[in-house]
Amino acid sequence: MDDFSKLAKLFLEGNEDDAIHYLSQMGPTPNRLHLYEQFLTPTMYHIGALWERNEISVADEHLATAVCDFVLSQLDSMEKRKVEKNASKALLFGIEEEQHYLGLKMVASTFREYGWDVRYLGPNLPLDHALTQVNRYKPDVIGVSAALSYRLPVLKDVIEHLARLEWSPTVLIGGRMAKEYDLRSFASDRVLIVKDLHQLEAWIEGNEEDINATS
Template sequence: MTDYAKQLTDLLLRGDEQAAISYIDGVLAGNDRLTLYEDLLTPAMIRIGELWEQNEITVADEHLATAVCDYVISDYEYRSSSDDAPDRKKVMLFGVEGEEHYIGLKMAAAVFQEFGWRVRYLGPNLPLRHAETAVNAWQPDVVAMSAALSYRLPILRKSVQVLANTDCRPSIVIGGRMAPHASFTEEAAPGQVLVMPNLRELHEWLAAEGKGASVKHVLS
């Protein structure tokens, strides 16, 4: 973890929203969403999770830091928003049933928006039946889901199986801490699922897609 991320960790745990925003503005060189999310907020939140697991902070401390992180993201996106990019493909993002972690999903939603995608962010802990209804109604090109803990893998696999076979046959992007440890060869068609372990890889994929490669081609 860099010194910048350590300093931001302290500010998140202090619950000081304005100090966190001021610090980030001083660290970032202009509009640099990827550095903010991948190199500052993500390692800070991972460290906060580790402190909670080691009983060095309380649940209340962890919730406060998460709320401040959420505020920072919302503030940054509000100040960076632009209508210049045309809306084209559609992505729906949510945490699988029982999954309460959502900061990574919110960051991913912002990265999709940066590349001009129409985004529906449905938050954490979305029951599968509601996710299926939403996918059938909106028919996104991509469904992005996340799971942070190993015991979410069964519902994650079930979600992939159900949603990959809805009428629109969306491509499935999987993120979260469990993403690198999961395989979905039995739940979806070959090439339909893309495991995305971090935001930098998502950014690179979307940049490649924007140069003319279709979603189906990139994922196959």
């Protein structure tokens, strides 16, 4: 049994403590990005595939999601950089009718680990409500998550609105749609397609180097 199948079994059993213990054995201070990409993400994809094949019920999938959410919260409570007064700001949300949110929480955790001030709005957020928060918070980066291909027109509308914001924030598009579909037509000097957390981390580190070089 591969590593993510073992973790999936613990998630489907609702076994939070053993799941945390299992991940803690990956090293004395496990790298969160490694845990997200090598364990949690493939585990939840595996569980999703089980559900699609009717090998588990909706209730099983919901239980596994809840356990994964708990694990993410525990990992996010690990030591991270202090948020400075003038820290860069990121605002993250999933588009309307998108219920997937675990990947978005991993993105929020990654930004926090680098000392960003993060506002996580969760999934299934209508554009008008998202824009209210965006205009109030005025983030440097807006992260948008989408998974389902039939929501592509909604994603296009969201990007067009965000690209017109007067202070020119960077818009990052992620989620399963970014991994499985060619979204290059949406990309621009202000809109980036981010396929995984390694790419996100590389972008954050490059952005910090640019800031330090000009300060």
